Amino acid sequence: MPRPISAAIDLTALAHNLATIRSLVPQSKIWSIVKANAYGHGLARVLPGLRKTDGFGVLDLDAAIKLRELGWAGPILLLEGFFHATDLEGIDRYSLTTIIHSDEQLQMLEATRLTKPVNIQLKMNTGMNRLGYRPEVYPAAWQRARACPNIGQITLMTHFSDADNGRGVEYQMGEFERGAKELTGPRCLANSAAVLWHARTHANWVRPGILLYGASPSGVAAALANHSFLPAMTLTSEIVAVQTLAPGDTVGYGSSYKAEKPMRIGVVACGYADGYPRAAPSGTPIMVDHIKTQLVGRVSMDMITVDLTALPMAGIGSKVQLWGAELSVDEVAQACGTVGYELLCALAPRVSVCVV
């Protein structure tokens, strides 16, 4: 028998989440964002659940080619564009849409020979200050792209830094309108947070990622309470050993947890080498036999330890859920000072995955 830890990817949840997003943006087309191996769920695995999307957004050429090889013939968007001029041959051959965020990329497109014009999304830097042209130089970049015979349709795009928090999108929308006001072409602005909370950003295309997987764009589980999104990944394992502690006994490396009273401790086959965050402190929620209990002591490479004192029926073989259908990944992430995105993306290759 293999080690009992495994992740289940729920295709029904993915399809349901995509349909839920569609109901929120009935006027927009959807790029389903599947970078980082579909946020840890597996690109090939999620494809059947997301077939009704209008396009897929990926980070690099390899992922785009993989989607083509899996049979996806629809639009594919390279979210950061291309990294080297040699990527242009693949963009041409596989009919990809690419972000253009710099003069260097434009220059490479001007200098190459393609078999057909490539559709681009021209990125405006409206305040994130990572990629893109500032509003004042954006029209000139657009004119230059328009004049390039290798470029077909130009979509106007930007990316929000604060759509999930109190700062919102006002400032960036103002910047976007300033840079785009004289330009024609489709618009593509919204990430998951903007899909949920800023209807004015929806435009022609949206780019949701985390919502497809049923986790919260703000990292706060309660933020999704009014919606019907379903977790697409459930990570489960089992109790493989039980210890009885006397007051004063400690658990695990560094003896970071000390029993104040008699306790029963369960050892779970899951550690940081499976992708469970080592930063998870004592008190992090975890489900044992469908009952919420908590982590105690430090997370080690292959094991974690949990409090079974209030679960007298639990023992070796008891089912453990690290996150998923019964326990939001955001709740676990919050206890660790991070967001569900990071936990999902970190699922380790050694964890066996099944599609349900």
Ligand SMILES: *Cc1c(COP(=O)(O)O)cnc(C)c1O
């Ligand atoms: C990752 C990414 C998204 C999706 O973000 P979510 O918060 O997961 O919805 C959208 N647009 C771009 C450019 C991205 O890099």
